[in-house]
Amino acid sequence: xxxxxxxxxxxxxxxxxxxxxxxxxxxxxxxxxxxxxxxxxxxxxxxxxxxxxxxxxxxxxxxxxxxxxxxxxxxxxxxxxxxxxxxxxxxxxxxxxxxxxxxxxxxxxxxxxxxxxxxxxxxxxxxxxxxxxxxxxxxxxxxxxxxxxxxxxxxxxxxxxxxxxxxxxxxxxxxxxxxxxxxxxxxxxxxxxxxxxxxxxxxxxxxxxxxxxxxxxxxxxxxxxxxxxxxxxxxxxxxxxxxxxxxxxxxxxxxxxxxxxxxxxxxxxxxxxxxxxxxxxxxxxxxxxxxxxxxxxxxxxxxxxxxxxxxxxxxxxxxxxxxxxxxxxxxxxxxxxxxxxx
Numbered sequence: 001x002x003x004x005x006x007x008x009x010x011x012x013x014x015x016x017x018x019x020x021x022x023x024x025x026x027x028x029x030x031x032x033x034x035x036x037x038x039x040x041x042x043x044x045x046x047x048x049x050x051x052x053x054x055x056x057x058x059x060x061x062x063x064x065x066x067x068x069x070x071x072x073x074x075x076x077x078x079x080x081x082x083x084x085x086x087x088x089x090x091x092x093x094x095x096x097x098x099x100x101x102x103x104x105x106x107x108x109x110x111x112x113x114x115x116x117x118x119x120x121x122x123x124x125x126x127x128x129x130x131x132x133x134x135x136x137x138x139x140x141x142x143x144x145x146x147x148x149x150x151x152x153x154x155x156x157x158x159x160x161x162x163x164x165x166x167x168x169x170x171x172x173x174x175x176x177x178x179x180x181x182x183x184x185x186x187x188x189x190x191x192x193x194x195x196x197x198x199x200x201x202x203x204x205x206x207x208x209x210x211x212x213x214x215x216x217x218x219x220x221x222x223x224x225x226x227x228x229x230x231x232x233x234x235x236x237x238x239x240x241x242x243x244x245x246x247x248x249x250x251x252x253x254x255x256x257x258x259x260x261x262x263x264x265x266x267x268x269x270x271x272x273x274x275x276x277x278x279x280x281x282x283x284x285x286x287x288x289x290x291x292x293x294x295x296x297x298x299x300x301x302x303x304x305x306x307x308x309x310x311x312x313x314x315x316x317x318x319x320x321x322x323x324x325x326x327x328x329x330x331x332x333x334x335x336x337x338x339x340x341x342x
Contacts, residue, residue, distance in 0.1 A: 005205070006319070007293045009036050027055035038296035046296075047152030054146065059085075061146055069143040071153040074105025077142040082110040083131060084146040086197065087255070088274035090115055091281050092297065092307060095162045096150035097124030108139050109147075117256040118278075121169055158306055165309045166283030174260035182264050187223040187244070188337045190216075191262055191279075193270035195232035205291040205320075206272045207232070212322045213269075214240035215330050219337055225265060227258055227275055266340065269329060272298070280308030287312050287329060292319040 004012040016033035019026055030052030037046035054061045061084055069079055081100060083090045090111055101107050101124040108127045111119055116130045129139055145153065154160075182189065195207040209232075216222065217240055224245040226236045229252065236247040252258050258275065259282055262268055268279040268286040272295055279286035288305075290298055290313055298305060303313045312332075314325050 004032065004036055005293055009040055012036050013040075025055075027052045028057070031056050031059075035296045039294075039299060041158060041299060043151075043157050044155075047156065050152060051149065053148075064144045066142060066144055069145040069153070071103075074100075074103045074143070076105060078106040078108060078140065080108045080110060080139065080141040080144040081147050081150070082144065083112055083115075084148050086200070086274065087112060087115060088272075088277040089148055090119075091168070091255075091274060091277040093147045093150055094119060094122055094124075095164070095167050095281075096147075096154065097122065099154055099162065100124060100145075100150065101126075105143075108141055110139075114254045117171075117254055118168065118259055123167070161306045163306055163309060166281070168259070168278075168281040170259045170263050170282055171256055174256060175263045178260045178264045182225075182261075185223055187221050188267075188340050189223055189225060189265045190333075191225045191227045191265045191268040191270070191275075193226075193228050193268075193273050193275045194235070195228065195230070196271060196273040198230065198232075202291075202295065205293070206295070208271055208289065208322045210235040211240055212326055213243070215326045216333060217242045219330070219334055221337065225261065227252065227261065227268070227270070267333075267336070269333075276311065277308075280305075280311045283310050285310050285312075287314055287332075289322070289325050289329070290315045292316040292321075 013033060013036045016029045016036070019029040030049050034046050034049030034052065037049060053059050062082065079100065081097065097107060097109060106126050107124055108129060109125045110129050110131050113130050116128065120128045127139065192213060194210050194212065196203050222244065224243060226233060226245055226247045226249065228236065229249055233247065233249045236245055239245045248261060252261070255278060259278055262279050262284050263282060268275065268284060269289065270276050270286070271289045276286050276288045288311055297307060298313060305311050305313060314328050316322065316325055318324065
C-alpha cells in the first residue's frame, strides 16, 4: 500500500500480484489490488477482486444461512440488501436498488441508523429496517447481497453507472424549516466539512483542518456553515480570522437534517466524507477536496466524476499539499460568487 499511497499504481498492482502468487487466498492483497484496479478504471477485474474485501480481517461482513444473490431474476422472492461499509458507501450505492427491484422481487434494505430517515422513501425499496448492534434480523428473506457488491453484480462500467443528478429526495418540510432559518442571510452560503471519520484508514491523508480554508475568507459576502461532526467540529470555535461561520453540529441529528440544510446552501465544499456523497445524491453543487491518491471511486486525472453530475473534484498535485487545492478552490469560488452577486 505504500506504493499505492505514492501514486505508483502499476508497481502497486505488480506487488499485489506477487503476494497473491505466493498466497492465493491473501484477502488483503486481493482487496488492495481491487482498489488500484478500480482507481485505474479497470472495472471488470476490479469488481471481481473487490469481493475479497468480505474476507479481509478488518471488514467482517455478516453471514446468513440464506444463499447470496447472483443477479439472476428474483421471481417474486424476497431479497435482503444490507449496508456494509461507511455511510458514504451506502449513499453512493443505494442508486442500484431500483435495478434490484427490476429483477422482480421484494426488496428489504437494512441501513445504518443515521441514514434511516433520509433513505426510507428511496426508489427500489419495499421495506427498510434499521441496523442494530446485534444484527438480529426479524425480517424473513430468501436471498441476500451486501450493498457494495451491486456494482459488480450489474457489471458496472464507466458508461453504465446509474448517474441521475438527484436520486435521494429531501423531506420538503425539513427543507422549508431550514429555509426559514437561513433565508434572512443574503450572503453566498457554503457548507463545509474539513475532517472525515478518524477511524478510517485513509483519514490522515484525506482530512485537512478548518485553518486550511483561511484563503477563502478574502472573498466578500460569504457565510460558512459547518456541517462537521465529531471531535474536529471544535475547530469551528476558533475559526480563521475574519471567517463568518455558523456551527450547526448540535442541530444535525441525522442525515435527513443535513440534507435539508444542504438543500438551502449554494455550494458544499468538503473533504472526502459522507457529506459529499449526500450533496451529490440530492443534486447540489459540491466541490470535493481530494488527497494526492484518492479513494478508488474518484479515479484519476479528471475534475468531474461519473458518479455525481453536480460534483467537481479538486485534487492535491504534490502529496499532502492542501495549499494548492485551496488556491484552485479560491479561484473558482471567486468567479462563482461574483456571478452570484451580479
